[in-house]
Amino acid sequence: DAGITQSPRYKITETGRQVTLMCHQTWSHSYMFWYRQDLGHGLRLIYYSAAADITDKGEVPDGYVVSRSKTENFPLTLESATRSQTSVYFCASSEDSLNTGELFFGEGSRLTVL
Amino acid sequence: DAKTTQPNSMESNEEEPVHLPCNHSTISGTDYIHWYRQLPSQGPEYVIHGLTSNVNNRMASLAIAEDRKSSTLILHRATLRDAAVYYCILRGGSEKLVFGKGTKLTVNP
Numbered sequence: 001d002a003g004i005t006q007s008p009r010y011k012i013t014e015t016g017r018q019v020t021l022m023c024h025q026t027w028s029h030s031y032m033f034w035y036r037q038d039l040g041h042g043l044r045l046i047y048y049s050a051a052a053d054i055t056d057k058g059e060v061p062d063g064y065v066v067s068r069s070k071t072e073n074f075p076l077t078l079e080s081a082t083r084s085q086t087s088v089y090f091c092a093s094s095e096d097s098l099n100t101g102e103l104f105f106g107e108g109s110r111l112t113v114l
Numbered sequence: 115d116a117k118t119t120q121p122n123s124m125e126s127n128e129e130e131p132v133h134l135p136c137n138h139s140t141i142s143g144t145d146y147i148h149w150y151r152q153l154p155s156q157g158p159e160y161v162i163h164g165l166t167s168n169v170n171n172r173m174a175s176l177a178i179a180e181d182r183k184s185s186t187l188i189l190h191r192a193t194l195r196d197a198a199v200y201y202c203i204l205r206g207g208s209e210k211l212v213f214g215k216g217t218k219l220t221v222n223p
Binding site: 033035040041042043044045048056058059090092098100101102103104105106107108 | 144145146150156157158159160163199201205206210211212213214215216
């Protein structure tokens with residue numbers, strides 16, 4: 001199906017484990033983003049990518065790693081999960097125009113770190 | 115990055131108009147004003163965007179002040195389905211899009 005999909009939708013893990021959240025979009029959008037959302041903080045940008053093999057840090061990148069080997073995929077990895085990384089994670093993609101392009105968001109991945 | 119300021123929450127009655135304000139006093143000449151909303155348990159969705167002139171679409175209207183230092187999202191007749199968090203953001207050619215906390219809109223029946 002066309003669109004932007006995230007997996008898994010729900011994940012429970014333990015402190016210190018590695019977790020990868022997947023994001024896949026079918027529009028061939030150049031730009032992709034990862035946000036986290038916590039109560040009282042709104043949406044905070046973790047990492048973003050302008051194209052395959054081009055990534056950059058957002059507001060809260062510490063503890064996260066991203067890669068973008070293919071345009072359609074933008075996985076987010078927590079190399080050693082901590083309780084503070086319990087959150088809802090949203091992936092988004094955008095049309096080429098940085099000024100007018102609409103962002104399309106996935107449904108979110110709810111991560112709980114015990 | 116230019117920032118926006120929005121009230122934390124607003125309340126409205128069903129079928130009445132709603133005006134959601136946003137201040138962006140440090141906006142630059144190339145920044146577009148975008149609005150998104152997030153329904154409960156969903157990802158944000160695009161509402162509207164504009165540069166200088168007022169804009170209308172099927173979801174809402176966007177009124178932009180003449181000096182562009184503020185804007186207002188207008189929902190002409192609020193419904194219960196419009197209860198959401200509304201985000202005002204600026205897009206000026208940077209990929210680093212910062213959302214902030216937005217305004218939580220409550221619609222009373």
